[in-house]
Amino acid sequence: MKIARTIEEFRALRRELPGPVGLFPTLGALHEGHLALIERARGENASVVTSLFVNPTQFGPNEDFSLYPRDEERDCRLFREAGVNLVFVPSLEEMYPAGFDVTVRVGGVTERLEGERRPGHFDGVATIVAKIFTVTQPDRAYFGEKDGQQLLVIRKLVRDLNLPVEIVACPTVRDPDGLALSSRNAYLSPEEREQALSLSRGLRLATKAFADGERGADALRRIARREIEAQSLSDIDYVALADAETLAEVEGEVTRPALLLVAVRFGKTRLIDNARLTVD
Amino acid sequence: MKIARTIEEFRALRRELPGPVGLFPTLGALHEGHLALIERARGENASVVTSLFVNPTQFGPNEDFSLYPRDEERDCRLFREAGVNLVFVPSLEEMYPAGFDVTVRVGGVTERLEGERRPGHFDGVATIVAKIFTVTQPDRAYFGEKDGQQLLVIRKLVRDLNLPVEIVACPTVRDPDGLALSSRNAYLSPEEREQALSLSRGLRLATKAFADGERGADALRRIARREIEAQSLSDIDYVALADAETLAEVEGEVTRPALLLVAVRFGKTRLIDNARLTVD
Numbered sequence: 001m002k003i004a005r006t007i008e009e010f011r012a013l014r015r016e017l018p019g020p021v022g023l024f025p026t027l028g029a030l031h032e033g034h035l036a037l038i039e040r041a042r043g044e045n046a047s048v049v050t051s052l053f054v055n056p057t058q059f060g061p062n063e064d065f066s067l068y069p070r071d072e073e074r075d076c077r078l079f080r081e082a083g084v085n086l087v088f089v090p091s092l093e094e095m096y097p098a099g100f101d102v103t104v105r106v107g108g109v110t111e112r113l114e115g116e117r118r119p120g121h122f123d124g125v126a127t128i129v130a131k132i133f134t135v136t137q138p139d140r141a142y143f144g145e146k147d148g149q150q151l152l153v154i155r156k157l158v159r160d161l162n163l164p165v166e167i168v169a170c171p172t173v174r175d176p177d178g179l180a181l182s183s184r185n186a187y188l189s190p191e192e193r194e195q196a197l198s199l200s201r202g203l204r205l206a207t208k209a210f211a212d213g214e215r216g217a218d219a220l221r222r223i224a225r226r227e228i229e230a231q232s233l234s235d236i237d238y239v240a241l242a243d244a245e246t247l248a249e250v251e252g253e254v255t256r257p258a259l260l261l262v263a264v265r266f267g268k269t270r271l272i273d274n275a276r277l278t279v280d
Numbered sequence: 281m282k283i284a285r286t287i288e289e290f291r292a293l294r295r296e297l298p299g300p301v302g303l304f305p306t307l308g309a310l311h312e313g314h315l316a317l318i319e320r321a322r323g324e325n326a327s328v329v330t331s332l333f334v335n336p337t338q339f340g341p342n343e344d345f346s347l348y349p350r351d352e353e354r355d356c357r358l359f360r361e362a363g364v365n366l367v368f369v370p371s372l373e374e375m376y377p378a379g380f381d382v383t384v385r386v387g388g389v390t391e392r393l394e395g396e397r398r399p400g401h402f403d404g405v406a407t408i409v410a411k412i413f414t415v416t417q418p419d420r421a422y423f424g425e426k427d428g429q430q431l432l433v434i435r436k437l438v439r440d441l442n443l444p445v446e447i448v449a450c451p452t453v454r455d456p457d458g459l460a461l462s463s464r465n466a467y468l469s470p471e472e473r474e475q476a477l478s479l480s481r482g483l484r485l486a487t488k489a490f491a492d493g494e495r496g497a498d499a500l501r502r503i504a505r506r507e508i509e510a511q512s513l514s515d516i517d518y519v520a521l522a523d524a525e526t527l528a529e530v531e532g533e534v535t536r537p538a539l540l541l542v543a544v545r546f547g548k549t550r551l552i553d554n555a556r557l558t559v560d
Contacts, residue, residue, distance in 0.1 A: 131442050
């Protein structure tokens with residue numbers, strides 16, 4: 001496995017890789033969920049590249065940019081063990097040189113939920129993803145379904161800028177008890193972690209009700225919300241049931257593919273999770 | 281010469297072209313200035329591709345989008361005669377499908393002059409240029425120096441998004457009497473055209489004064505302005521002397537490379553021109 005720290009270095013090494021090339025961009029702090037995506041990328045491509053960059057522009061001023069867990073040595077060891085061929089580990093200055101001033105803005109699907117609560121977050125995501133795509137030139141790029149809204153933003157970015165890359169969505173990886181894997185789970189106390197299981201439980205109950213025929217958006221939101229609200233430490237940010245393509249909130253009945261999305265705080269830690277409801 | 285009307289068609293034909301590939305993106309209404317750029321691109325690349333697309337998003341609501349001269353047959357004949365290998369002529373729907381909602385925004389150099397007077401213009405330019413680059417994947421792209429601010433915007437776009445393309449700036453082509461070639465010159469009455477020569481004359485006088493040692497920004501602006509103001513039909517929008525990199529207005533003395541930029545209305549026609557002042 002090779003490590004490139006500059007764009008120039010990366011491009012030179014990238015040229016030598018046999019294609020197709022699969023990319024998995026990360027902020028580091030790797031967990032089993034990340035490794036599952038790399039595993040999948042390996043199965044579908046001749047070469048796998050990853051990026052390791054904690055992108056400041058997608059963090060809000062009151063978010064955890066400076067606290068975000070960083071352990072390059074461990075992450076690179078895990079990349080190597082997972083069979084990654086080439087890692088891009090740029091410095092801040094390499095990605096944002098003095099005078100940097102371009103923003104890629106995706107409209108529509110960015111306006112609600114995470115976009116509304118984290119102003120600038122998706123501008124930061126769309127801009128860095130566009131840059132990493134132009135640097136790494138992958139044939140396919142892998143993203144987890146856990147960040148459901150982000151996945152929609154990236155699909156829109158690729159479609160509307162005509163980027164020559166196929167976006168592959170990968171199912172959320174969960175602990176055996178249901179908790180969606182996230183680098184931020186490390187912040188949870190044992191009690192918070194126990195109560196955080198209500199997210200996946202609430203989503204599962206609503207998905208089950210949907211499978212059993214419940215189509216009322218209000219009723220489905222209520223099922224998930226009730227489960228999470230019952231936890232003494234939970235502070236619900238949103239429980240949304242939105243169109244799976246436009247992210248518009250569903251009123252009345254679910255008649256098209258939809259996403260049930262939740263964001264909940266436990267103490268200082270904010271967790272998100274989602275489930276897809278597909279009408280047959 | 282082949283003509284592609286969809287992105288898919290273009291990409292298939294593009295793959296067969298020997299590299300390096302030079303791109304010249306146009307709005308059509310070709311004149312000798314365009315042909316000079318194509319000539320240069322031919323000399324420097326194995327293949328030349330052009331695009332022909334009147335991009336609505338770079339025109340303001342009160343600008344001449346619907347009136348902009350369109351003659352695809354003539355433009356394609358001129359492309360063919362000039363030795364172009366492949367032309368991209370997309371429909372509006374191909375570039376902006378239903379639900380399109382991504383904007384590439386360049387900051388800094390877009391804020392003054394054309395950017396200030398034409399809100400949204402450079403967002404439209406940066407977005408369409410990014411899209412055309414991702415579709416056409418050129419090794420080099422050619423732009424005229426006549427649109428001096430646009431050239432800075434595109435250089436910034438390429439640098440900050442890490443687009444793998446070399447931007448080649450081409451000197452402004454002028455009629456023998458000095459008028460910078462522009463598709464909009466066709467709108468000028470004979471009297472307006474005569475008076476419009478004051479733009480290049482004013483720039484030339486200021487450049488001459490600069491070469492003779494004048495370094496005062498006010499004095500240099502005044503020399504150009506006086507020449508244009510003397511015309512009965514001229515309506516000056518701006519006469520600016522700005523840093524050639526940041527476009528910040530120069531106060532006091534010119535000590536770094538600068539651009540003298542003018543925008544002037546004659547009747548309904550707005551013309552721009554510029555000259556570079558280079559400190560030895």
